[in-house]
Structures are given as structure tokens and as C-alpha cells.
Amino acid sequence: MDYEPIRKGDVSGFRVAPNLSDYQKAIDRFQWEDIHSDLDWLDNGKLNIAYEALDRHVNSPVRDKVALYWEGKGGEEEKYTFGDLSRLTNRFANVLTGLGVTKGDRVFTYMDRIPEAFVSLLGALKVGGVIGPLFSAFGPEAVRDRLGDCEGKILVTTPKLVNTIHEILDDLPALESIIIVERGEAGYELKNKEVSYERLMGGASEEFELVATDREDYAIIHYTSGTTGKPKGVVHVHEAIVGHYATAKYVLDLHPDDIYWCTADPGWVTGTSYGIFGPWSNGITQVVYEGGFGASRWYKVIEKYKVSVWYTAPTAIRMLMKAGDEVPKKHDLSSLRYLCSVGEPLNPEAVLWGEKVFGMPFHDNWWQTETGCIKIANYPIQDIRPGSMGRPFMGVTPGILDDNYEKELPPGEEGHLALRAGWPSMFRAYWNKPELYESRFKGGWYITGDKAIKDEDGYFWFVGRADDVINTGGHLVGPFEVESVLVEHPAVAEAGVIGVPDPIAMEVIMAFVSLKDGYEESEELMRDIKKFTRKKLHSVACPRKMKFLPGLPKTKSGKIMRRLLKARELGLPEGDVSTLEE
Numbered sequence: 186m187d188y189e190p191i192r193k194g195d196v197s198g199f200r201v202a203p204n205l206s207d208y209q210k211a212i213d214r215f216q217w218e219d220i221h222s223d224l225d226w227l228d229n230g231k232l233n234i235a236y237e238a239l240d241r242h243v244n245s246p247v248r249d250k251v252a253l254y255w256e257g258k259g260g261e262e263e264k265y266t267f268g269d270l271s272r273l274t275n276r277f278a279n280v281l282t283g284l285g286v287t288k289g290d291r292v293f294t295y296m297d298r299i300p301e302a303f304v305s306l307l308g309a310l311k312v313g314g315v316i317g318p319l320f321s322a323f324g325p326e327a328v329r330d331r332l333g334d335c336e337g338k339i340l341v342t343t344p345k346l347v348n349t350i351h352e353i354l355d356d357l358p359a360l361e362s363i364i365i366v367e368r369g370e371a372g373y374e375l376k377n378k379e380v381s382y383e384r385l386m387g388g389a390s391e392e393f394e395l396v397a398t399d400r401e402d403y404a405i406i407h408y409t410s411g412t413t414g415k416p417k418g419v420v421h422v423h424e425a426i427v428g429h430y431a432t433a434k435y436v437l438d439l440h441p442d443d444i445y446w447c448t449a450d451p452g453w454v455t456g457t458s459y460g461i462f463g464p465w466s467n468g469i470t471q472v473v474y475e476g477g478f479g480a481s482r483w484y485k486v487i488e489k490y491k492v493s494v495w496y497t498a499p500t501a502i503r504m505l506m507k508a509g510d511e512v513p514k515k516h517d518l519s520s521l522r523y524l525c526s527v528g529e530p531l532n533p534e535a536v537l538w539g540e541k542v543f544g545m546p547f548h549d550n551w552w553q554t555e556t557g558c559i560k561i562a563n564y565p566i567q568d569i570r571p572g573s574m575g576r577p578f579m580g581v582t583p584g585i586l587d588d589n590y591e592k593e594l595p596p597g598e599e600g601h602l603a604l605r606a607g608w609p610s611m612f613r614a615y616w617n618k619p620e621l622y623e624s625r626f627k628g629g630w631y632i633t634g635d636k637a638i639k640d641e642d643g644y645f646w647f648v649g650r651a652d653d654v655i656n657t658g659g660h661l662v663g664p665f666e667v668e669s670v671l672v673e674h675p676a677v678a679e680a681g682v683i684g685v686p687d688p689i690a691m692e693v694i695m696a697f698v699s700l701k702d703g704y705e706e707s708e709e710l711m712r713d714i715k716k717f718t719r720k721k722l723h724s725v726a727c728p729r730k731m732k733f734l735p736g737l738p739k740t741k742s743g744k745i746m747r748r749l750l751k752a753r754e755l756g757l758p759e760g761d762v763s764t765l766e767e
């Protein structure tokens with residue numbers, strides 16, 4: 186709170202008038218129902234995300250507008266209008282129907298950010314499928330855990346990736362078909378259960394009668410880490426589109442002439458809510474860049490496609506800062522008009538760096554996989570307090586609760602960030618885990634698991650997680666998950682995992698490992714253990730740092746004391762160690 190606010194002044198100085206012109210008025214009057222009339226809906230109050238994102242535009246001039254500028258890793262360029270995507274997704278919906286997919290079946294994608302990923306996800310929604318987008322960076326077991334948990338029926342992937350998961354396919358009895366997207370890489374020999382995307386799409390009709398889904402029908406499942414066990418499937422329903430649409434319009438401030446770039450992958454909820462549904466339900470052109478991070482490369486994307494609204498993440502911003510202020514000067518970035526960030530704390534220096542280098546600050550906003558859409562944000566019209574996540578979105582009532590989740594704490598006091606339950610994109614379930622789901626709600630509040638402070642003016646400030654979950658580069662990693670993998674290694678007796686500070690990713694994963702009798706500590710063994718984790722976990726969840734210890738500090742009941750490992754590693758006070766079993 187030590188930084189001067191960034192003043193926004195009145196809207197006359199804005200390049201375009203913000204969609205949200207008077208925050209207080211909007212907050213006072215807002216009802217989610219007001220958003221309903223902006224969407225098209227199906228007959229009888231039915232709602233389908235793919236219809237709102239694509240098909241409804243087919244009856245308007247938006248049909249011929251570019252929906253997707255795609256740039257591949259190797260510089261390939263493709264573009265698709267809303268009309269093109271509507272037809273392609275119809276075809277894919279027919280392909281799925283031909284494979285026996287019906288409403289409620291789980292359809293997973295496991296591929297890089299290629300156009301077929303978007304077609305598959307939206308096509309699957311048209312048949313009433315529940316989509317599960319996976320990162321291509323997942324190892325075989327991460328894929329197995331997710332498909333196995335919710336009995337995925339279809340997997341859409343590429344030859345390269347399917348080769349890496351052949352070994353797990355026998356463990357997935359519910360998986361009926363694997364659709365292989367070859368993308369010009371002919372020569373792949375189809376194996377058991379595998380069918381060719383290109384071949385099936387070639388023979389599929391462009392006409393499809395969309396399955397009329399109810400607003401409460403399951404639509405999307407994203408797996409996210411928690412404190413215990415395997416990742417849990419966060420389930421969203423078709424009504425979530427109301428939240429995606431409204432927040433893309435009023436927080437990301439998308440306007441019809443914008444060229445929008447969300448750098449997130451659809452494997453993460455940001456890449457679906459704001460990399461597919463939010464922009465397209467608003468009829469906005471977006472850029473998808475398949476390649477990875479690179480400062481010059483990213484600036485080139487902005488320059489080439491004349492990106493005006495850019496939604497990215499703190500780790501990426503800090504990497505751009507590290508690359509230096511000279512790099513952006515080599516590019517014409519004058520198309521930019523609005524910058525947003527999400528996923529982890531955005532340090533004030535990064536907010537201000539935006540001002541210095543692009544002539545505008547980054548607008549931080551806060552939400553979670555479970556919330557489905559942005560809940561707290563900095564808006565174009567409001568002063569920014571660098572370091573704050575901003576103020577609640579319309580219709581959202583956050584509170585800071587005491588440790589019993591009973592009492593709301595006054596401004597300035599740190600407590601548990603909670604949200605009054607009930608909004609369109611609120612998750613409706615953890616797949617097959619009703620008790621875990623219920624445990625997230627107390628007295629009408631949804632407990633977020635974050636700690637925060639609200640100031641006198643209603644700005645929220647992130648303090649940290651209330652649990653051991655680690656946020657590394659915007660990805661949540663449950664330490665237990667990593668520990669479970671580590672102890673599967675034949676040499677490992679026990680493992681404790683913590684997050685340690687990192688200037689770019691905020692935190693990176695550090696593992697403490699004790700070895701079984703008969704194993705000697707060595708550099709080679711450490712390398713082998715790290716390699717072992719890479720096979721089983723998402724690359725970001727693999728320990729970057731590792732230390733051998735003769736034994737791990739545990740409570741009397743045998744729980745590893747991660748808090749103590751962290752305090753010892755960082756030279757912090759050890760706190761209460763009365764339960765420690767030495």
C-alpha cells in the first residue's frame with residue numbers, strides 16, 4: 186500500500202469509452218438477469234456455450250468477421266471467421282455423434298494450441314459433451330489420472346502426444362475413441378481405438394442440430410490441485426457463459442474493433458473462460474499464438490496482429506521486465522490500449538512497468554478455477570492502487586472472514602477471503618467428490634482458500650494461501666501430489682515439498698527427500714529422481730530444487746511439517762513446534 190495510486194481521470198482521455206462507465210452505479214443496480222438479454226439463448230430457456238460463442242453470430246454481420254488469427258510455432262498463419270468456426274464445429278459435432286457421443290459424455294483434448302483444439306472443444310459442447318482440456322505438457326500419468334477420474338470417452342490428440350501415452354491407454358477402459366489430428370503430418374499409422382480427425386471431418390456434414398442443453402447441464406471440467414490427493418475435477422455448467430460474457434465485456438473491456446490476445450493455454454481455466462468463451466461470446470477477434478514465451482516473439486505478435494487488449498500473467502510480465510526495456514522499443518506496440526493480468530500476485534513494480542514501457546498500467550484481477558470468471562478486478566475507469574487486486578465485480582460480494590468462517594472482519598484486518606455463494610459461473614461440483622465440494626461452503630459463503638485484506642475503500646489485497654498449495658508461475662501445485670510421486674521412486678523413503686521464493690515465478694517447487702536404506706546420496710540419484718517426476722507430473726509441478734535430508738520433521742501423528750521445512754530453508758522463525766516428533 187506504499188505506492189501512489191495511478192489516477193485514471195475522466196473518460197474523455199480514453200481511446201474508447203469504457204463499457205463500464207460508472208462503477209458505483211453499476212454495482213448498485215446490477216443483477217445477473219440484466220446480462221441475460223445480451224445473450225441469445227435457445228428455445229425454452231435452454232442455453233449452450235458453443236451457441237453463444239459461435240452460432241448466434243452467424244445470423245449477424247459478425248459471421249464474416251475474423252474470430253481467430255492463429256500463428257503456429259513455426260510461423261504458420263491461419264485465420265477463421267465466426268462463420269468458419271461455426272461450420273467446422275458442426276462437422277466435429279457430427280464426427281462425435283458418429284462415434285456415439287451423447288449428452289454428458291466427457292471429451293478431452295490433449296494438444297498444443299492449434300485450431301483443432303478450439304474446434305474440438307466447441308464441437309463437443311454442441312453435442313452436449315463435457316469438455317476436459319488438457320495441457321500438452323502433461324506426462325502420461327497426469328493424463329491417466331484425469332481421464333480415469335471422470336471416465337473420459339473421447340480423447341482428441343496428435344501423433345506426437347499419443348505416442349507418449351500409449352502405455353497408459355490400457356488403464357482407461359472408458360476411453361472409446363482417440364481422434365488423431367495429423368495436421369499435414371501424414372504417415373501416422375492408426376492403432377487400436379484410433380481414428381483420423383482429418384478423415385472423419387472430411388466426410389462430415391456442415392449441418393448439425395445443436396443439442397439443447399439446460400443452463401445447469403455440465404459443460405466444462407478443469408482439474409486443479411488441492412492440499413490432498415490427486416487433482417480434483419472442477420465442474421462448470423452452461424450457465425457459466427453469462428459470467429464469461431459479462432466479465433470479458435466489463436473487466437477486459439472488449440469492444441467490437443479490438444484485437445484481443447489472451448496468452449493462456451486452454452488447459453488452464455483462463456485459456457477457456459477468456460481464451461475462448463468470453464471473447465467469442467462478445468464477437469471479438471482474438472489471436473492465438475501456439476509458440477511459447479519469448480520477449481521479442483511476443484512483442485512481434487502484438488505488432489503484427491495489432492493487438493489492442495492483452496491479457497497475460499505476472500510471471501510472463503516479470504520475464505518481459507527481465508528481458509529489458511529496450512526490446513519493446515524495437516517494435517511498434519502503439520495498437521495496445523488496455524492490459525490485464527491474472528493468476529498470481531502482481532507486484533506493484535510490474536503494474537508500474539506497464540506505464541513506463543507501454544504507456545499504460547497492467548490491471549490486475551483475481552479469480553479461481555472454481556469461480557469460473559473474474560471476481561475482483563481493476564477496471565479501466567478506476568484508480569489503480571498498485572499491488573491491489575482491485576474491487577468486486579458487479580453482483581459479487583466478497584468478505585474477509587475470521588478463522589472460524591463465522592464473522593466478517595473489518596477493513597484492514599487479514600482473514601479468509603470468501604464470496605457469497607451463487608453466481609452463474611460458480612463451479613457446481615468437484616467430480617465425484619460431493620463432500621469435498623460441500624466443505625468449501627460455510628454459512629452461505631464460498632471459502633476461497635486465500636487470505637486477503639480489504640481496505641477502507643473496498644480494494645482487496647492478496648496476502649497468501651491459507652493452505653500449503655503452491656502457486657508457481659500462476660499454476661497451483663498441491664505439495665501432496667508431488668510428494669506422492671516422489672515416494673514412488675524406488676530410492677525415496679519420504680518426501681516433503683514446499684514453495685520457495687523466486688524472482689520470476691514468485692515461487693518454485695523445492696523437494697526434501699530422505700532415502701531408503703541402501704541408497705547413497707549423489708548428484709546422479711538426484712537427477713534421476715527429478716527425471717522420474719517429469720514423467721508423471723506437469724512440467725511446472727516438478728521440483729526445481731531438491732535436498733537430501735536424513736529424515737523429515739513430522740508431527741507426532743506422522744504428518745510432514747512443511748511449514749518447518751520452509752522456515753528452516755528460508756531461515757525464518759520456526760514457530761510452534763510443540764507437535765514435532767524429533
Ligand code: PRX
Nearest residue numbers: 527528529530550551552553554635647661
Ligand atoms: O491464490 C490465488 C491465485 O491463484 C489461485 C487460483 O488459481 P487457479 O484456480 O489456477 O486460477 C485460475 C484463474 C485465475 C487463487 O486462489 N491468484 C489468482 N489471481 C490472483 C491470485 N493471487 C494474487 N493475485 C491475483 N490477481
